Amino acid sequence: MAKQTILLVEDDLSVSHIIVTALKADGMAVDSCKTVADRDSLLASGKYDLLITDVGLGEEDGLATLKAVKAHDPDLPIIVISAQNTLNTAVRASETGAFEYFPKPFDLDELMEAVRQAIKPRGEGVADFDAEEDNLPLVGRSPAMQEVYRMIARLLRNDLSVLILGESGTGKELVAEAIHNLGHRKSGPFIAVNMAAIPTELIEAELFGHEKGAFTGAVSSAAGKFEQAQGGTLFLDEIGDMPMHAQTRLLRALQSGEINRVGGRETIKLDLRIVAATNQNIARLIEQGKFREDLYYRINVVPIELPPLRDRASDIPALANHFLNLAATEGLPKKVLTEEGLEMLSRHGWRGNIRELKNLIYRLVVTAREETLSETAIKQILQNPHDDVIDQNGETDFATHVKSMVGKLLINAKDDNRLYIRALEEFERPMLEEVLRRASGNQIRAATMLGINRNTLRKKLTEYAIDPAHSR
Structure with a gap:
């Protein structure tokens, strides 16, 4: 031979x-x-x-x-x-x-x-x-991130289900977006849903859609996240928080490749990719009877484990400068970190991972008077991570205020079962108005302060009929 x-x-x-x-x-x-x-x-x-x-x-x-x-x-x-x-x-x-x-x-x-x-x-x-x-959304050349890059590159030409594992703030949604935006489904939609943010009783309708009259309050038919993601990618974030009844229906959908809306009879064929993520230990949840083992094997075809920032400290200078440049493109002042400042950032523990680093950089950009960000400026923020006042019961003033607000809503709620939605409505509007006021009506700066996408902010302003011009 x-x-x-x-x-x-x-x-x-x-x-x-x-x-x-x-x-x-x-x-x-x-x-x-x-x-x-x-x-x-x-x-x-x-x-x-x-x-x-x-x-x-x-x-x-x-x-x-x-x-x-x-x-x-x-x-x-x-x-x-x-x-x-x-x-x-x-x-x-x-x-x-x-x-x-x-x-x-x-x-x-x-x-x-x-x-x-x-x-x-x-x-x-x-x-x-x-x-x-x-x-590209991912920054860093550490060995741990190189392995993540290799895994992403292997996934771009197929529809294998992916489970992204990692602590909060490590960038799980960014990885999901990279898999979608660089892959063969990039022309389709990317739909992200946070399972921990949906009330338990609404999860199935949120995912699979519902027909008119399927339950109290269903005044019209609505497509769920699965239908919205057709032709693209559905990202199920914090899937470890999904209740068991919804897990059963999700498993059935993944096995059959089709769904039915809540209250509907029409079968809808699925054409999408599933990417899930969690910061929890799924094996432990399975032992506790809180997560279906068969669903785990269905979504965990290809696992990607994101390292915590403390395990990729060599990437911190690149990430910090990336966020400085990003802030500048969003209309915030252009700032530069000193070598000593970068060294201090590299030594920090970063329990909140990349999200904590990004928030710190943006806070430095907004609050520091000098163009050059020194070790002293960073130390002040690291030593005073938040300004909340703690009361004698160990709660912040903010938490006490929220409890008071919820109590008033409960008194006036009667039997409409809309406490969650009403609480959001009561809180969101004044929050948006105040942040816009502090940002002098600048929507880019307001979105940055809120930590949300600018398009999301625009939708909220339209929903509440808030005119940014009134905040200038």
Whole structure:
């Protein structure tokens, strides 16, 4: 049997030597070169069973012309290695039709196993997509994030269910959005629903929709989140908080690939991808009888575990500068962190993870008078994370006020069973008006202060008939 022949394109002589030695020890024939021109010249012979290429080849981009290589020889498997360890690199590698992508430094045994798998007969190529690094939502080059990028790149051409695990504030929804926006369903809708934020009695109607008269208050028919996500992605956040009765119906929908609205008879075929997320220990919930084991296996086809920020401290400077730039694009003052300030941020524990870091950066931008954010300014905020006043019962003034408000609503509620909705209505309108006043009517700044999307703010203002111009 003839030896498998590999072409290696790598300009780092030490890395090239290690890979060539390992390939030859595994019984393969190897040619190597250092430039794109030499690569194309050698590939013209048509004798190679696999191409292994670095991304950075001196001044050349080893990825830029790989589409042309694939177009010329669609059956040639390609393995990409790179020291440019960003999500964009993993995505671009996937875009070329690469069999596998390895960020440097890589595990040689893993590379060799990928080589053995790659030279087996391959199936069809991959779908094309377009992505620019500046538009990608994930930042960081730590080894933990490189593995996340690799997993995302592997999911872009299929509809496998994904379960994203991680502490609160680690960016689970951002990962779900990346899977959608970079994948083959990017032209469809991305619908996110927080299971912990929906009253238990409304979950099924919220997810599956309802027909007119299906329950008290259903004055008209309405599509649920599943229907709204048709052709795209449905993101079920905090799925660990889903009640058992809704879990049963969700499992049935996933197994059958179809749903019925609450109170309806028409069967609706599903065409979407499911991405779920939780910060809870699902195995423990299963032991406690709070989560269906069969549903867990249905949604956990591909798990992605997001590291807490404390385990990727090397990414903190990049994240902090990313949020500074983001704040500036949203109309907030342009600020710069000192080296000492970045070091202090890198040493902090970040119990709230990326969300806590983003909030701190935005608070610094708004409150600090100086253009340069020093260690002193950061220390003041870290030592005083909030300004709530604690009363003698251990509650904040705000919590006491909310309890008082709820008590008044209960007195006047009678039997309309709308306490949750009425409480939101009572709170949201004055909150929006006050934040707009403090933002001088600037909707971008108000949305930033609220921590919500600008489009969400616009919808709320329309809903409550609030005119931002009155706040200027």
